[in-house]
Amino acid sequence: NAGVTQTPKFQVLKTGQSMTLQCAQDMNHNSMYWYRQDPGMGLRLIYYSASEGTTDKGEVPNGYNVSRLNKREFSLRLESAAPSQTSVYFCASHSVGLAGAGDTQYFGPGTRLTVL
Amino acid sequence: KQEVTQIPAALSVPEGENLVLNCSFTDSAIYNLQWFRQDPGKGLTSLLLIQSSQREQTSGRLNASLDKSSGRSTLYIAASQPGDSATYLCAVRGAGNMLTFGGGTRLMVKP
Numbered sequence: 001n002a003g004v005t006q007t008p009k010f011q012v013l014k015t016g017q018s019m020t021l022q023c024a025q026d027m028n029h030n031s032m033y034w035y036r037q038d039p040g041m042g043l044r045l046i047y048y049s050a051s052e053g054t055t056d057k058g059e060v061p062n063g064y065n066v067s068r069l070n071k072r073e074f075s076l077r078l079e080s081a082a083p084s085q086t087s088v089y090f091c092a093s094h095s096v097g098l099a100g101a102g103d104t105q106y107f108g109p110g111t112r113l114t115v116l
Numbered sequence: 117k118q119e120v121t122q123i124p125a126a127l128s129v130p131e132g133e134n135l136v137l138n139c140s141f142t143d144s145a146i147y148n149l150q151w152f153r154q155d156p157g158k159g160l161t162s163l164l165l166i167q168s169s170q171r172e173q174t175s176g177r178l179n180a181s182l183d184k185s186s187g188r189s190t191l192y193i194a195a196s197q198p199g200d201s202a203t204y205l206c207a208v209r210g211a212g213n214m215l216t217f218g219g220g221t222r223l224m225v226k227p
Binding site for chain 2: 004033040041042043044045048058090092103104105106107108109110
C-alpha cells in the first residue's frame with residue numbers, strides 16, 4: 001500500500017514550457033486534491049475532484065488545468081509555466097471515516113518545481 | 117473567506133520543555149480542525165483531528181484543544197525531543213471537504 005504517490009519529485013522548467021504533474025492513490029478514495037505551498041505560507045488549494053469524472057476550482061486555479069483520469073489518478077497540467085508558479089506541489093486524497101470517527105486527507109511527498 | 121493564522125512562525129526550545137503552538141481561524145463554522153506535521157522536503161502527516169463537537173484530542177505527548185466559538189486551537193507538546201523538530205500546520209475543514217491551512221510554525225528542539 002503505497003498511499004499517495006507523485007511524479008516527478010523535482011522539475012526545472014523555462015518560462016513558457018508545459019508539463020504535467022502526476023498523482024496516484026491506491027486507497028480507493030473518491031476525492032483528490034492539488035495544493036501548492038509557497039515559503040512561509042500554508043497550502044493553498046488549486047483544484048480538487050470530489051469523485052471520478054468531476055473537477056472544481058479551488059482558491060488559486062489560474063494557470064493550471066487538471067484531469068481526473070480514473071479513480072486512482074489525478075493530474076495537474078501547467079500549459080505555459082511562469083516564474084510565479086515556482087512552488088512545491090502536493091497531491092492529497094480524502095478518506096471519510098466511520099460516523100464520528102472523523103476524516104483526514106493523505107498527502108503525497110510533493111513535487112518541487114522551479115520555473116526560470 | 118476563512119483565514120487561518122499560526123503563531124509563532126518559528127520557535128526554538130531546549131530539549132525537555134513543554135510547549136504550546138497556537139492556531140486561530142476567522143470563521144467558526146467548521147467541521148473539524150486538524151494538526152499536521154511536515155518534515156523538511158516531505159509531505160504532511162496528520163497528527164490529530166478534532167471534530168467541531170469535541171474539545172480536545174490526545175495522542176501520546178501531543179494534546180490539541182479546540183475552542184470553536186473563539187476561533188482558537190492549541191497544540192501542546194509535552195517533554196519536547198529533538199525528533200519533534202518539524203513544521204506544524206493547522207488546517208480547518210469548512211464547507212465540502214476543502215481544508216484551509218495556516219502558515220505553519222517551524223519548531224526546532226535543541227539537544
